[in-house]
Amino acid sequence: MRNGEFEDPRLVEVYDAENVWGWDDDLFMALLAEHTAPRVLDFGCGTGRVAIAMAAAGHEVTGVEPARASLDAARRKPGAERVRWIEGSAEVLPPRAFDAALLTGHVAQFIVGDEQWLATLRALRRSLVAGGRLIFDSRDPDDRRWELWNPVDSRRSVVLPGGDTVDTWTEVNDVRDGSVTFTRHYIFTEGDELTSSATLRFRSESELRTTVEAAGFDVDTVYGGWAREPVGAGEDGELIVTAVARPQGR
Known part of the structure; x- marks a missing residue:
């Protein structure tokens, strides 16, 4: 999505x-x-x-x-x-x-x-x-923050209000013409995985x-x-x- x-x-x-x-x-x-x-x-x-x-x-x-x-x-x-x-x-x-x-x-x-x-x-x-x-x-863009958007540096756990934990990380798909396209992964407690993609302009x-x-x-x-x-x-x-x-x- x-x-x-x-x-x-x-x-x-x-x-x-x-x-x-x-x-x-x-x-x-x-x-x-x-x-x-x-x-x-x-x-x-x-x-x-x-x-x-x-x-x-x-x-x-x-x-x-x-x-x-x-x-x-x-x-x-x-x-x-x-x-x-x-x-x-x-x-x-x-x-x-x-x-x-x-x-x-x-x-x-x-x-x-x-x-x-x-x-x-x-x-x-x-x-x-x-x-x-x-x-x-x-x-x-001179900071090149997208270089940290990888499965190692971006991995974290987010605790939801109800106490469930979501594991998430980001991976970059494309860098060109000042724009960065990436996908973020979410693994929910029950094992469901959702992904979200976006493009940002730097x-x-x-x-x-x-x-x-x-x-x-x-x-x-x-x-x-x-x-x-x-x-x-x-x-x-x-x-x-x-x-x-x-x-x-x-």
């Missing part, structure tokens, strides 16, 4: 158990708090961890997600009633409706094609007021700056890690971008 962690209810549960609150979430919340942003878009909100936290912090939050199984999981969580949930992608974004837009959990990398990426950025710009902020993360800092600016933003900062390290410093291997929406016509 493609992107099974978001589409298959059993794998969505594994995803939620594995991806708990972390340093990345702390930084996103801190970056959001640096400027007034009453209305926030969580684009590609997944199972809603960050969207619910932003709503609890007092923001009016809209979570947009194309995968129904992920949205179903988000809607069941405590605090979910504070968030407006919308199934869809860039096509459902209303104009000038938000003061900030966040893409967390490397959502940007799932938008693989260059035209789709630029179109998504332009849709996000239209959804923001002038001066609104765009905040997202993407893995730095864009350089230069590519991100160029495309974000072409879509109508001014890039403010690019960090290389969750402690706001410079790009290329530290061990996180991230590109964390903040940008400001230019007035239309500029």
Whole structure:
């Protein structure tokens, strides 16, 4: 299955158990708090961890997600009633409706094609007021993180809320033109095996700056890690971008 962690209810549960609150979430919340942003878009909100936290912090939050199984999981969580949930992608974004837009959990990398990426950025710009902020993360291709996506280095056990354990590992199938295609394996306690495949796009800092600016933003900062390290410093291997929406016509 493609992107099974978001589409298959059993794998969505594994995803939620594995991806708990972390340093990345702390930084996103801190970056959001640096400027007034009453209305926030969580684009590609997944199972809603960050969207619910932003709503609890007092923001009016809209979570947009194309995968129904992920949205179903988000809607069941405590605090979910504070968030407006919308199934869809860039096509459902209303104009000038938000003061900030966040893409967390490397959502940007799932938008693989260059035209789709630029179109998504332009849709996000239209959804923001002038001066609104765009905040997202993407893995730095210079870090070559996919080299650790092999059955040895990536193998781990995930404990589900009910106590069952899922053994999982990742293997890379193809690396070309800045994209990495991989398959993740899941072995459940009862012996069932599920697999999920995906392709991620690894864009350089230069590519991100160029495309974000072409879509109508001014890039403010690019960090290389969750402690706001410079790009290329530290061990996180991230590109964390903040940008400001230019007035239309500029």
